Amino acid sequence: MRDWFSIDGRSRWNEEAIKINSSSIRRPSMTSSSTEMLLQVHSWKFPFSCNKPLITIPPTLLLISPSVERSSTPILKSSIYSQRTSISPITSSFSLSINEEDDHIPLRDICEGCVPDHILRRVEELGYLMPTEIQRQALPVLFSGRDCILHAQTGSGKTLAYLLLIFSVINTQRSAVQALIVVPTRELGMQVAKVARMLAAKSGQPVSEDKSCTVMALLDGGTLRRQKSWLKSEPPTIIVATLGSLCQMLEKHTIKLESMRVLVIDEVDFMFNSSHEVSSLRKLLISYSSIKNRQTIFASASIPQHRRFLYDCIQQKWTKADVVHIHANPVQPMPPRIHHRFLICSRSERHTALLSLLQSDAPQSAIVFVNVQSEKSKKAGNPPATTVLIDVLKNSHGGGHEILLLEEKINFNSRAASFSELRQGGAYLLVATDIAGRGVDLPDTTHIYNFDLPKDAVHYLHRSGRTGRKPFSESKCVVTSIITSEERFVLQRYENELMFHCDELFL
């Protein structure tokens, strides 16, 4: 049988509810969103054996995939999907719910039965009570064991989504690397490792397991001596790594990945676009581990030509053929509460313009993005724009902010120091290159200034996404681009590509 069915979910979804009578089965109307999601459905087998209520379904329609053959509780739970999930036509055989009210299902209810209770307690202690849109859509699919491409706005909580999957599959009694998260920068790696450790940390209540989960950060810039001896003595459960350091260890056989159950590639489009990362990444996906033994998760807020990427994933065997592309808010690639503005001035007026903006906006904390110095400018003996800007701000800005610099060429220790300082709170003004544009989570950032216009729309999206990072907050955040009149049409192109509107600002 190849078709769609829906049932009325007016009651608890328990054994009785599953014994639906034929009158409650009907074809859903083919709305534009459902036609977009042509799912393959093979057989109609419900888990009649299940005898406990699984989830309360608010009174609306559910589309249920009859392909729920593996009838265990978590998998049945995993068959509830949101209408807003964009699933690729070629690969999907899962169901969708067309239910706005499942917005109110707590994170615990989605994870219960899959994620250990002590982790769920930590999740709640850390204040994660309701799922974000991507978590709500992705977690059931992730728990079902499918490979996934998590494609959702910046600051939408993709990290917690894949970490919850990891905590659902690892066995802390085993001494082996069971999950690997690959990130593009040291800063993002430090951040992800910190969240993983916070979740793994013991809460006030006793934990049933004898051993707890260990998280190793294997990041470029360190000597890696400590990590080498750690790997030899007792492998960590989760590794968060940058590709350079990881490949060093893999080539020397210091890390073994045969027990790896989850592989996450965060900021996946960045990794595939980076010429010095791409060959290592392909090796990791194909040679160092096999798609058969692992669940592969790719995450990013920007996956240009995602259909082509999905095709490549299958063709190149980076993922299994039934990989699911989960695209939350596809028509709104940036969080709507970010207000975009631009200010036109000549290049020589930019410092004065920025100082005036800082004075009038009085940001709580802000990031000023500057492009990396060009080779031509270096050869001409010009000082880097970042250094000049830091001097200008230190001498002329009286806003009481800590003024910090984050760029590639400062040494890793200073980079780490800047980053940890930012995370300790207090008002800051961070001058940064695009190194801070990807993944970095500084939720107190209220304003972004593009001192230089980003080089393309994807960079604009990620820079802008360093603000507006409190998922349930309504407060407005602001991105301001300081541009020349000639650059206006470039910004206009980004507006068209990313579907947002930018207001002109006059000082």
Ligand SMILES: Nc1ncnc2c1ncn2[C@@H]1O[C@H](COP(=O)(O)OP(=O)(O)OP(=O)(O)O)[C@@H](O)[C@H]1O
């Ligand atoms: N369920 C939740 N409830 C409240 N806050 C959450 C929830 N999930 C994540 N957050 C918070 O949202 C912020 C952004 O999360 P995260 O860094 O995972 O975003 P992201 O989707 O990876 O963004 P980017 O694409 O920019 O890397 C973090 O500060 C995180 O603590």
